[in-house]
Amino acid sequence: MKQGTRLTGLARIIGLLVALALLMSLFLPILGAAAQEAEDQDGTTEVLAEVPSTGARRPGPVILNSSRVRLPVRLTGFAPVEMVVNSIGLTAPIEVGAIDEGVMRDPSGPWVVSWYEPLGKVGEGGNVVMAGHVDYWDTGPAIFAAVPSLQPGDVISIIGENGEQYDYAMEWSQLFNVATELTPEVIQTQIVGDTGQESLTLITCGGTFDAAAGEYLERWVLRANKI
Numbered sequence: 001m002k003q004g005t006r007l008t009g010l011a012r013i014i015g016l017l018v019a020l021a022l023l024m025s026l027f028l029p030i031l032g033a034a035a036q037e038a039e040d041q042d043g044t045t046e047v048l049a050e051v052p053s054t055g056a057r058r059p060g061p062v063i064l065n066s067s068r069v070r071l072p073v074r075l076t077g078f079a080p081v082e083m084v085v086n087s088i089g090l091t092a093p094i095e096v097g098a099i100d101e102g103v104m105r106d107p108s109g110p111w112v113v114s115w116y117e118p119l120g121k122v123g124e125g126g127n128v129v130m131a132g133h134v135d136y137w138d139t140g141p142a143i144f145a146a147v148p149s150l151q152p153g154d155v156i157s158i159i160g161e162n163g164e165q166y167d168y169a170m171e172w173s174q175l176f177n178v179a180t181e182l183t184p185e186v187i188q189t190q191i192v193g194d195t196g197q198e199s200l201t202l203i204t205c206g207g208t209f210d211a212a213a214g215e216y217l218e219r220w221v222l223r224a225n226k227i
Contacts, residue, residue, distance in 0.1 A: 077121025
């Protein structure tokens, strides 16, 4: 009798352990998903994007929290390789621009457009930021020479390496003084930050040229939204 009782008690313990293991196997995926969701919702702090300077003064890096737009379903974007603006006769290759210690570096030459990938890919539903030279020290007018003349409604086409194409319509343009107007808050909220929709932001030099310093004192910022 005692042996049978011991076996019955052992069987109950084994049964409880099996039931506990089954319960844990059911809850682990839920706990893992919850942990992943919490991780996805945490804001990531990245040091990003000042406007390219072409030698002009930079206000210093701005810290943006998760500059890319967060969507219920993440859209798959693509890397742009070409820009076409028929209204001003512009066709230009696009390179990946460098962001060095929070500063958007200038395009590598007069005839190429820089795209700053950390701020968003084309088609992700956020703000795609690009820059180009308005002129160059040894060539005169450069690839973005006519960009400041774009008018609302002008179409800017961005093409990917596999032939993907997004068309954006110009909405507005504004000239900002580098020293007095391009504060970190303005850069974040009006230039490189999320716009709440699929947008394209173009940046180039403009305004007064300080010959002694060899730099432009203003920056053109142009905003276009997906058609």
